[in-house]
Amino acid sequence: MDHAGYMRAALVEAEKACALGEVPVGAVVALDGEIIGRGHNLRETLKDSSAHAELLALREAARRLGDWRLNGAILYSTLEPCPMCAGALVQFRVTKLVYGAADPKAGAIDSVIDVVRQPRFNHRVEVVAGVLEEECRHILQKFFRELREKKTVGEMAELVEGARLEIE
Ligand SMILES: [Zn+2]
Numbered sequence: 001m002d003h004a005g006y007m008r009a010a011l012v013e014a015e016k017a018c019a020l021g022e023v024p025v026g027a028v029v030a031l032d033g034e035i036i037g038r039g040h041n042l043r044e045t046l047k048d049s050s051a052h053a054e055l056l057a058l059r060e061a062a063r064r065l066g067d068w069r070l071n072g073a074i075l076y077s078t079l080e081p082c083p084m085c086a087g088a089l090v091q092f093r094v095t096k097l098v099y100g101a102a103d104p105k106a107g108a109i110d111s112v113i114d115v116v117r118q119p120r121f122n123h124r125v126e127v128v129a130g131v132l133e134e135e136c137r138h139i140l141q142k143f144f145r146e147l148r149e150k151k152t153v154g155e156m157a158e159l160v161e162g163a164r165l166e167i168e
Pocket of ligand 1: 052053054081082083084085086
């Protein structure tokens with residue numbers, strides 16, 4: 001499977017988040033051609049601000065491998081990771097990150113800061129950006145458009161409060 005194939009699996013995760021009323025971000029971890037971790041944003045469901053797709057996928061991969069070192073692993077995320085998840089990529093020793101849409105307001109890879117390619121950290125992550133970018137951005141735009149429409153009729157107001165991420 002190529003990068004786009006794995007990104008489609010991450011998009012399937014994003015759809016699961018969407019179905020729960022969560023901001024649709026999905027991630028998978030691939031190692032040796034196999035998906036060993038999957039995650040989708042569950043911040044509202046779990047009332048946990050750290051329950052991001054990437055972090056959940058990395059935790060599952062480490063659990064499955066029985067090792068916190070994910071050497072050789074590739075994380076696919078539909079959205080450019082935030083500082084917390086970018087930090088986790090370094091901590092879990094992930095070899096490569098492939099992401100879809102950039103996050104101009106919170107991205108910690110190319111947009112706001114670069115956490116994963118700091119020469120002074122003991123581990124650096126290779127980056128491939130913009131894989132299935134259109135699809136990855138579209139699902140977010142659709143979510144926020146629908147959220148705004150519902151908001152006008154007074155529904156899902158609580159969700160809006162939690163949804164800091166706005167991609168126009
Ligand atoms: Zn994150």
